[in-house]
Amino acid sequence: MSPAPTRRPVIALHGGCGVMSRSLLSEEEWADARADIRKALEAGYAILSEGGPAVAAVEACVMALEDSPHFNAGHGAALNAAGGHELDASIMDGxxxxxxxxxxxxxxxxPVRLARRLMEQNIPMMLAGPAADEYAAAHGLETMPQSYFTTPRRAEALQAMRAHDRLGTFASESEKHGTVGAVALDCDGNLAAATSTGGFTNKAVGRVGDSAIIGAGTYARNGICAVSCTGQGEQFIRHVVGHEIAARVRYAGHSVGAAIRMILAESFTPQGIGGGVIAIDHAGTVTAEFNTEGMFRGWIDANGELFVATHKD
Structure with missing residues (x-):
């Protein structure tokens, strides 16, 4: 008797959304960022193509982005008001x-590795502050000095944000925010999602955003969808966006794309708040929606074709 047919796996990621002026980075930096998106997708897809679980694939994908200096997570994370790094992450197995x-x-x-370790332990499901780092060290996860996470670009961004505060001027979304996340569908039809961030530049010490909150910035439910969000975290928490998308799909019969577009139109755009979402539904359809000028994004679809983009065009 031949084995049951398996699904073709799919993986998608985002690397943050915002105004993303093309002058923000040099052409070489834009190219390097796109190359790191490709590497992250390939890291996750390698697991899926060998029959591995979706949760391992999104962990690998997000880890690759955390190790890149071009995204606001791990190495290259934003600096808070005290000039330090406070990192948030979460992961969910659909x-x-x-x-x-x-x-x-x-x-x-x-941080996404620590999130998965906590997921596997089950209780506690979430740890914060020094306890999180102590747990990581005690369980053999690599720890680094704060200087590891700082890049010249993030240091410059902090000075720019402090100048905006002194002068009473407004900062662009690209100066403030940034998040990375991944969603995947494996050969067994299982979904998973993961998100990681350094928060926003010059954030209050101790501030926690949606990337650490299951149901807000991260959500996955088999048979429905897997979601990872980026943008102003407070707004994603208020509207429990990750779960709200899944609920509209499950109970209202909306497509994932329609659900995301409605939420952005209702709760973000009228208030001038930027947001973006990467998602996969139970059939492997990828959705990347955002109401800003651009969003770092990419995916490998069911045909094994890789796509990477940064702006609307």
Whole structure:
């Protein structure tokens, strides 16, 4: 008797949304960022193509982005008002509804790894601050000094934000925000999602955003969808966006894309708040929606074709 046919896996990611002026980075930096998106997708897809689970694929994908200096997570994370790094991350397995999260970590090199370790332990599901870093070290996860997470670009961004505060001027979304996230569908039809961030530049010490909150910035439910969000975290928390998308798909019969577009139109755009979402539904359809000038994004579809983009065009 031949084995049951398996699904073709799919993986998608985002690297943050915002105004993203083309002058923000040099052409070489834009190219390097796109190359790192490709590497992250390939890292996750390698697991899926060998029959590995979606939750392992999104972890690998987000880890690759945390290790890149071009995105606001891990190495290259934003600096808070005290000039330090506080890192948030979460992960969710759509097959089991198990999840893990970390908030305000200061030393763990890959916060998404810690989130998955907590997911596997189940209780505690979430750790914050020094306890998160102590747990990471005690369980053999690599920790780094704060200097590891700082890049010249993030230091410059902090000075720019402090200048905006002194002068009473407004900062662009691209100066403030940034997040990375991944969603995947594996060969067994299981969904998973993961998100990681350094928060926004010059954020209050101790501030926690949606990337650490299951149901807000991260959500996955088998048979429905997997979601990772980027933008102003407070707004994603208020509207429990990750779960709201899944609920509209499940109970209202909306497509994932329609659900995301409605939420952005209702709760973000009228208030001038930028947001973006990467998602996969139970059939492997990828959706990337955002109401800003651009969003770092990419995916490998069911045909194995890779796509990477940064702006609307």
């Amino acid at each position: 097959a089991t509804a198990l999840a893990g999260a970390v908030a305000g970590a200061r030393a763990v090199r890959n």
